[in-house]
Amino acid sequence: MAEEFVKSVDDGLKLSKRIYFGKDRAVSPPTQVAMEKASQYLPTAPMVYAVIFDPSIVDNPDIPSYQPHVHGRCDPPALIPLQMNDIVLEAECYLDTVFVTVSGSWRVHCVMGSRSCDCLLAIPMSEQGSILGVEVDVARKSYCTRLVAIDEKIDMEKLAKARDGGFLKSLIFTMTIPEIDGGSNLSIKVRWSQKIFSNGGQFSLDIPFSFPEYVTPAGKIISKREKIWLNLNYGTATEVLCKETSHPLKEIRRQAGKLCFLYEADVLTWSKIDLNFSYMVTSSKISGGLLLQSPSVHDIDQKEMFCFYLFPGNHQHRKAFKKGVVFVVDISGSMKGSPLENVKNGLCAALSKLDPEDSFNIIAFNGETFLFSSSLELATKEKLENASQWISINFIAGGGTNILLPLNQAMEMLSNTCDSIPLIFLITDGSVEDERQICEVMKSNLKKRGSMAPRISSLGIGLYCNHYFLQMLALISRGHYAAAYDADSIDLHMRRLFTAASSTILANITIDTLECLDALEVYPFHIPDLPSGSPLIVSGRYQGNFPDSLKAKGMLGDMKNFVIDLKVQKVEDIPLDQVVAKQQIDVLTAQAWLLEDKAIEEKVAKMSIQTSVPSEYTRLVLLQADKGKQASESFGIQEVSNKIDLQSLVDSKGCKAILLPSLGVGFGNLNATVENIRPGSVEGYSSESADIMIKAASNCCGRLADCCCCMCCIKVCSRMNDQCFVVLTQFCTSLACFGCFSCCSDICCSGTDG
Template sequence: MDEAFARAVDDGLKLTKRLVQPGGGALPPPRPHAAMERDDPAAGLLHLLPAAPMAYAVVVDPGAVDSPDVPSYQPHVYGRLDPPALIPLQMREVDLRVDCAAGCATAEVALRARWWVHCVTRSRACHCRIVVPMGHQGSILGAEVTVGKRSYNTHVIDVEDNSAVKIAMPESGGLLKQELFSLTIPQVGGGEDIFATIRWSQKLLYDNGQFSVEVPFCFPQFVNPLPKVFMKREKIQLTVNSGVSKEVLLQGASHPLKEKGRQGEKLSFLHESVVENWSTKDFIFPFTVYSGDLYGGILVQPSTLRDYDDRDMFCLFLLPGNNGIRKVFRKAIVYIIDTSGSMQGKPLESVKNAMSTTLSDLMQGDYFNIITFNDEVHSFSSRLEHVNEKTIENAIEWMNSNFVAQGGTDIMRPLSEAMALLSNSHDVLPQIYLVTDGSVDDERNICHTLKTQLMKSGPRSPRISTFGLGSYCNHYFLRMLASIGKGHYAAALDTGSIEGRMLQWFQKASSTIVSNISIDGIKHIQDFEVDSEYIPDISAKYPLSVSGRYHGKLPETLIAKGQLADMSEISIELKVQHIKDIPLDKVLAKQQMDLLTAKAWLMENKEIERKVVKLSIQNSLPSEYTRMVLLQTSLDKIDPAQQAKNKPTKQSSPDVLEPIQCFTICAANAKNLCVS
């Protein structure tokens, strides 16, 4: 996808040589990226991939390419482009708003932009494609676009409700790749403006006690209108809600922000100025919620009238602190690596590189073993090996010889062998890391069997963490297996992100500082339910956040209890906060939907599926059982007094939208698009 997209943009930029500046002369060609290798044509185009929200004219007929204001009277160009070229549109306005909820480790982002179709003559029209690179684990929340007298809005509908809308364009957008969203606006005239608002959520990054939000905001030079033609005003608004009454330390932002106010746990900042060029770097804002030790809280939000569940919502969060006084558990790890034929090439090579790095990071006192599986199972050793320089060196040599992709996929047998290897690891925390890109027929049976075995093992049962590669494995199976095993789930849908995401996953799963978390005092709370199967352990590398529902009234404080690496018990006081500023339903919706869908898959439960549908429609997030569509309405055909009534809203039902043309944007799939 990357190479094809970049080549289409390159073709589009070559076509812009036909355009004439208002003062005369052709527009200058874009400068190649200095870091790209000259002898690799494909690598030389990678700088053309979107690193910020972009809009492109989809050009099929090159003869339509001309300045809408200064016709160039060039000779007619014959032929059509297949595939079409993509010409990046010039941007006239941009306004970014970011709301960070530290307790939930999530940010809600809204970007408003105005693009100008500067490359198509006024007598012609073309489709225009908006592409949005969302941040870390980004999930689209919705989009609104206005072009002249037409407006477009995304809307989520039930896939089983065939009467809700009539689909006119089955392929108008969706996820181009993980965290890259696209939608197409049909037949935009040359010289017209495109006004768009795109909203998404993304996870905050966390490292050594420091949060940071990183929003793709690096615009190429060729989207800047000429200074004499248009003044460029850039605006960034940021709010940070720490969720706790602790000092927030600012670490320095990528853009010049001014603090506008502090109110309780909420801080607000603003950057607004006229700029010569649009931002050439991502928006990054790092901050630390200062604490000398583990701390946490419980955020509570009452249910709403449109909520699928009449119980109140809560988010329980525990943060590891930033002074490093808590010791990490000594561990015994069995790595289970899929070496079936589909892992051939870059996937298996990336896994081997990540494995070599994580083995080198193991500490003295840890134990490990490696199992590869396809139609057969092979082990590095017949027992758990002590971590030392020699065994790590031998393990890396063994991987170089035995990581060979061939055969099919058999997951249960290596899991059983790993459980047997870890059955006698009494003085360390036993862990299983499963990496696979495939699916098998007995996945539900695997979950049920392991759940029974883990319950028999008690508090010192092995933690099972899972990692899915690509779009063909059952990510709901892997998520459910990690939930049952009190472990961590992660995924990489494209080969380029495998190594980096695996290293983050290894570090998070192998840095346990508190295990066997329980919440004291909930026995008397009516219908208290946590969305995940069990509460995971606390990692030194990332905050723990779990959501759930309850009836009644929570006390002012609850106590979280757990076990430290020295086998002593720790108690953490969690203050209950009733919040208004953080939309918990929006912030937690993706996490809740994924967990509920995994449960529905495991239990084959239609009632849980309907809960997912209601949650999906309520929060405008596509799911396994819903699809997102783009709804078009002509504003000049609607009486102004009725526009507000007919405009798609969060509360709108599909039957209100009967006269509106619809375009499919995306339908989620259990084995690919619903990965976070």
């Protein structure tokens, strides 16, 4: 899908050569690069593209060029990047989450004024991003997105279905805005959330904000205004030290734990670098607190909210726990190729991080299991070299998927560890039928081991595995979970997962007095361990009264007990329900899957709609209102509440609802696992003609051509008399003439003479 997008943008840039901008400026696409560098066409900042099916509509809406008509259709459609008029970025950082709002204006500069086209919005997001909403305003209509429950009682047949949209890659959200007139200006406001990366007490914010040259408006060279607002609320009075920034941010306000920055400048070209900002907590000790907040009037759950946080501090020499590690790696047939190669690289990198006093083992599995050793081995240099050789020899993709057997073997291997934290790393791309049984078996085994039970950290690869099953394994064992939806990100996520799980500095964490509260809900339900590089966030709801102070307890890496006093404070300037929404939705969705509980599913759907965070039980709908009509008086882009009577909107004449593709990852694909389909594979037939920009023949001719290629048709031709054969030959020759359109299109698009 990403490859098709890159090809479409490349075709669009060639097609844009038809556009005449007068004598002020000639605009041409960037110098063509080698195919391995074609990924430069993937968006690195919020972008809008004109979706071109009919190449004849491409022209300057202000200065028609009267070029020769171009026949044929673009299939897949060409994507012409729209020129951007202004851009404003606002980033609000709370604890470990940043909320990003981008407001900008784009012009459909490439479609003649009498015609219209769809426009594709593409939003690249960083780690664990969630799209929260899109608002679009054009001359005669406006659009906004809203989440609705899947089981909402509406006539789904009356909902228009979006042609394209969803996630282009795991971190690039796309959405189609239909029927925009040539020459129109689109004012777009988009909001999303993403995690702030942290390591050793330093937090790093990375927001895509790098624009290509071809989105700069054509015409006279004039300065443009770009603006960045950055607000930082650390949630505690601890001093924050700014480290590095990509843009010249000016500090305009500072309070204890709160900072505000502004960058505003007149520029000739838009920003060419992403927004990077890093800051550090000055405390070297483990610090924490507990935030309280009352629900709003419109909150679906009127119980009080709390958020408990622990930050590891920047002490670089704090002792971590000794480790006993078993790597459980899927080598089924679907892992063949780049997925398994990336897993090998990530696994070898993880092995190199083990200390000599740590112990380890490796279990490769498909339908069977293959053990590096019958028991745990000390991580000596010799054993690690042997393990690397064993991986290169035995990691051969093939066979089915059986997860329970290797997990039981790993549990048994770790049964005798007493002076270290036992860790299991499960890496798989598949889904199996007995996943709920596996969770129950693991629960039973973990309960027998008590507080020093193995921590299961899981990495799900692609979309065919059940990510909520893997999350549940991590939740019940105080482990960690990560997802690598793209094969090229496996190595990175494996390294991060191993670093987080193996750098525990505080384990078996408990908070006193929580049991005294009424109607207590905690997410996650087992408090995870605190790693040395990232904060620990636990949230929930309750009824009752919190004391003014309380204590958190745990065990340090040297096996000594640790106690910290937590200051309890009520906050008004941190949207707690938004900050913890994704964490709570993920935990509840995993619970709903495990228990097959409809009530929890409904709770997730309500929480999703209230916080605008997508879930498995809600769908994103694009609502369109035509300005000036009576219906639009009650439906504006700003006035629509979270509680939408979607059926009345569908029935009304002034509004239109378009159902966008699902944003959920689903609950695994058993058939794909059984058939060993590789992660990211595109199901269905793909022909060479799909790579040609302009198709010569119509659909019916294509079907006829397909039939002419089959063996049965060849047999018929062999029995045909001479006259019929001559007629068929002449007909096929006439069809071949349509191929000239492709050649003509290439000439027109590339600007070459012929």
